[in-house]
Amino acid sequence: MISLYRTVLAFHVIAVISWMAGILYLFRLFVYHAQETENIVKQRFGVMENKLYKIITYPAMWVSLALGTTMIGLQPFLLETHWFRLKVVFVAFLMAATLWAGNIRHQLQENRCKISSKAFRFLNEIPTLLMIGIVLLVILKPF
Template identity: 35%
Template sequence: MGDFLAETYPWVKFLHVISVISWMAGLFYLPRLFVYHAEEAGSGTQTDALFQIMERRLLRAIMNPAMIATWIFGLMLVMTPGIVDWSMVWPWTKAASVVAMTWFHMWLAARRKDFAAGQNQLTGRRYRMMNEVPTLLMLVIVASVIVKF
């Protein structure tokens, strides 16, 4: 398996980066949709229905597949011989941040269900604040991989 991973490393890395970009786009956009949904659409209105369609499609058609692909290709990179030195700090900070990013994804999915059930309790301001979470995690992940502290 190690030979296969070593031989396909550039392609796996390419697919991982593309998956991450797609996932991050969704993680940045869905909370922004929630801001406008919370502020502009009353429950049961046409606007509410439109936001629900956009949010569901973004999550199911883009974010979920991109997250799964990110994990698959990331784990393939981790299993490639000579790529990760687990005695260093950076793989652990990256791993913790990716787990946190996955938690945030799941939190967003739960908030989408709240909107669908007409039970959203959060304000647009709260969604604006939560919209910063993926940015902070992205900074830690990129610094971990590039600087390798």
């Protein structure tokens, strides 16, 4: 029989995939946006960033959180495990990175962003590393 828990889990994974696709591509767009000099191209990057953030990344983050929280409600003992507590810490950083990206988007569009495209290339790795850490924790449950 299909359990409620596993159904919520399936939609959680779908939402997380959308969130990750959005945040990883958003940081890549920032790299190109920051190195661009032509205004018309910058504006086009701005439109792409806005749509990606507002339609996919931001809503998917809250859907992932809502479904993840639902699973905690269904299996509260998870909060007592060390691997899950560490996951929550990594997720908090990932959410902070997502909200920060929303802010950077405005700065780039208003030509007041001081971060270079080289720095964005480096910053791009942070959500990637957090994602790898979270997936290893939830799959391997190492402690």
